[in-house]
Amino acid sequence: MTSEEIILNLPYQHPFLFVDELVTVSDNGIEGNYTFKNDEYFYKGHFKDNPITPGVILTETMAQIGVVCLGIHLMGNDISVDNKPKIALTSQAVDFYLPVYPNDKVTVISEKEYFRFNKLKCKVKMLNASNELVCRGSISGMIK
Amino acid sequence: MDKNELIESLKKIVKPYIQDEAAFENLNEDTDFINDLKINSANLVDVILDVEDEFDIEIDNEAMEKMLSVKSAMAIIETKLAEK
Numbered sequence: 001m002t003s004e005e006i007i008l009n010l011p012y013q014h015p016f017l018f019v020d021e022l023v024t025v026s027d028n029g030i031e032g033n034y035t036f037k038n039d040e041y042f043y044k045g046h047f048k049d050n051p052i053t054p055g056v057i058l059t060e061t062m063a064q065i066g067v068v069c070l071g072i073h074l075m076g077n078d079i080s081v082d083n084k085p086k087i088a089l090t091s092q093a094v095d096f097y098l099p100v101y102p103n104d105k106v107t108v109i110s111e112k113e114y115f116r117f118n119k120l121k122c123k124v125k126m127l128n129a130s131n132e133l134v135c136r137g138s139i140s141g142m143i144k
Numbered sequence: 145m146d147k148n149e150l151i152e153s154l155k156k157i158v159k160p161y162i163q164d165e166a167a168f169e170n171l172n173e174d175t176d177f178i179n180d181l182k183i184n185s186a187n188l189v190d191v192i193l194d195v196e197d198e199f200d201i202e203i204d205n206e207a208m209e210k211m212l213s214v215k216s217a218m219a220i221i222e223t224k225l226a227e228k
Contacts (some may be wrong), residue, residue, distance in 0.1 A: 090186030
């Protein structure tokens with residue numbers, strides 16, 4: 001499956017799709033990026049007159065690129081238009097280091113720890129456009 | 145390893161993943177991982193990976209699907225240990 005096909009198979013859409021591009025995809029890991037648009041819906045409330053990307057959205061972005069996209073790649077031919085991936089986030093532990101503002105581009109790099117019995121566990125980190133660490137952690141999900 | 149030792153090591157393995165404390169206190173051969181202990185499917189995978197490490201065995205998909213209770217886990221562990 002190509003990177004474009006992986007993104008097309010994602011079960012998300014605007015305003016909750018946080019994947020622009022996948023740069024590298026292998027059986028052991030994945031790297032992709034997303035640019036937070038100026039008018040993302042959550043900036044209206046987080047925070048009042050002071051838009052900063054919420055940590056849960058950063059976690060979601062890491063999960064979409066680092067776990068779900070990688071999971072779709074690993075499922076390979078088991079995923080198709082007729083057989084959309086069924087996914088569930090099952091656990092996450094993330095530390096945050098730097099804020100992400102509107103128009104910031106972030107890169108997510110994920111390393112597979114294991115994919116067994118439909119559970120994918122990854123070590124995931126997010127870098128900003130200056131290559132500084134924004135957040136990192138461990139995220140797991142079930143995919144079938 | 146006798147039955148009680150096996151149950152004790154399983155008890156140690158499942159402890160971090162259980163939701164139902166009472167069912168855990170009364171854990172016995174008939175305890176079901178999902179229905180009694182309320183372990184979720186993702187943590188059931190962790191239980192199986194921990195069982196592999198603890199007993200130095202490999203659990204395949206077929207065995208995994210059967211490993212839903214203390215009794216079936218014990219049977220699978222004993223079979224895999226005997227094969228070694």
